[in-house]
Amino acid sequence: MRDDCDMRGMLSFLILFMLSKKPMNGSEIADEIERRKGTKPSPGTIYPALKGLKEANFVKEKREGKTIAYSLTSEGKDALRIAKQRFCATFTDVFSGK
Amino acid sequence: MRDDCDMRGMLSFLILFMLSKKPMNGSEIADEIERRKGTKPSPGTIYPALKGLKEANFVKEKREGKTIAYSLTSEGKDALRIAKQRFCATFTDVFSGK
DNA sequence: TTATATATATCGGTCATCCAATATGTGTTA
DNA sequence: TAACACATATTGGATGACCGATATATATAA
Numbered sequence: 001m002r003d004d005c006d007m008r009g010m011l012s013f014l015i016l017f018m019l020s021k022k023p024m025n026g027s028e029i030a031d032e033i034e035r036r037k038g039t040k041p042s043p044g045t046i047y048p049a050l051k052g053l054k055e056a057n058f059v060k061e062k063r064e065g066k067t068i069a070y071s072l073t074s075e076g077k078d079a080l081r082i083a084k085q086r087f088c089a090t091f092t093d094v095f096s097g098k
Numbered sequence: 099m100r101d102d103c104d105m106r107g108m109l110s111f112l113i114l115f116m117l118s119k120k121p122m123n124g125s126e127i128a129d130e131i132e133r134r135k136g137t138k139p140s141p142g143t144i145y146p147a148l149k150g151l152k153e154a155n156f157v158k159e160k161r162e163g164k165t166i167a168y169s170l171t172s173e174g175k176d177a178l179r180i181a182k183q184r185f186c187a188t189f190t191d192v193f194s195g196k
Numbered sequence: 197t198t199a200t201a202t203a204t205a206t207c208g209g210t211c212a213t214c215c216a217a218t219a220t221g222t223g224t225t226a
Numbered sequence: 227t228a229a230c231a232c233a234t235a236t237t238g239g240a241t242g243a244c245c246g247a248t249a250t251a252t253a254t255a256a
Contacts, residue, residue, distance in 0.1 A: 006137070007108040008212045008243050014105070017192055027233060036188040039104070045214050047235055052212085066222050066233060088193060090134040094115055095186060095193050106213050106242045125203060143244050145205055150242085164203060164252050 005083040005090075011041075011049050013087065016058060016072065016080045023062075023071035026050060103181040103188075109139075109147050111185065114156060114170065114178045121160075121169035124148060 005013060018024065018032055026046055034040035050070060053059040058076035062069045072080065103111060116122065116130055124144055132138035148168060151157045156174035160167045170178065 005135075006212095006244070007112070010105040010108050011213060014188070025233075026235095033188075037103075037184055038187070041213090042215050043234070044216075044236080044238095047233095049213080051235085063222095066224095068234075084192060086135055087189075089136070090112070090131075091185075091189070092193070094182060095190070104214070109243060123203075124205095139243090140245050141204070142206080142246070145203095147243080149205085164254095166204070 005086040011045070012053055013080075013083050015046075015049060015053065016076060017084070019059060019070055019072050020077065020080055023069045025064075025067035025069055027067070029070070103184040109143070110151055111178075111181050113144075113147060113151065114174060115182070117157060117168055117170050118175065118178055121167045123162075123165035123167055125165070127168070 014033065014036075015029060018029060024032065026043070029050075030040050030043075030046050033046075050059065053070075053076070054061065056075075056079075057073055058079050059070045060073050062071070112131065112134075113127060116127060122130065124141070127148075128139050128141075128144050131144075148157065151168075151174070152159065154173075154177075155171055156177055157168045158171050160169070
């Protein structure tokens with residue numbers, strides 16, 4: 001994800017946001033997105049996104065037995081702060097009822 | 099835009115939302131997006147998106163001299179209602195501070 | 197009429213999102 | 227050990243978002 005939050009990169013933005021709450025592994029991320037959106041992204045969606053975030057140094061990995069816990073780096077936190085601001089400015093009134 | 103609001107289609111969703119406030123032409127849409135996001139989408143972004151919404155019967159056109167006023171059809175209003183619900187469910191806590 | 201400004205539209209190329217299918221890795225169970 | 231379940235990963239193909247460049251249309255100014 002570029003840190004300027006265009007309309008591409010919304011999945012990466014959401015993942016970054018969720019990881020800022022607590023570290024999660026890939027399946028937990030998919031489950032949480034299903035809880036929010038109603039549809040569960042396939043592995044072919046979720047892992048490439050995580051790979052991109054890792055290559056951008058926004059998330060780091062920690063293997064824990066069978067799973068890998070993803071969490072934000074400090075760069076990831078910075079990027080999220082900026083992206084969140086633009087996201088909110090772009091969509092505020094969609095939420096505020098109007 | 100499909101009415102199920104995945105992460106692709108966020109531009110079309112935003113346009114649909116803005117048009118639900120008031121009819122606008124292409125440049126006004128681009129200007130309003132700039133006001134929200136800070137960056138102005140190029141014509142090569144905005145007009146193909148409008149074309150897609152028109153082909154989905156979500157917006158209709160009305161030429162007014164030099165410009166074309168876009169507004170929602172009733173199908174567009176229905177699609178927006180559903181997409182808005184999913185969007186809010188997906189991103190609520192991004193806004194609510196937490 | 198010609199020139200200018202603005203709005204609309206298309207094209208080519210890149211990147212992000214998405215799924216289905218497939219493959220590999222890891223831990224548990226038989 | 228082998229079998230199984232689950233997590234992780236990659237590939238191919240489709241669609242959407244994006245820009246820069248270019249083209250066309252419409253209205254106004256010179």
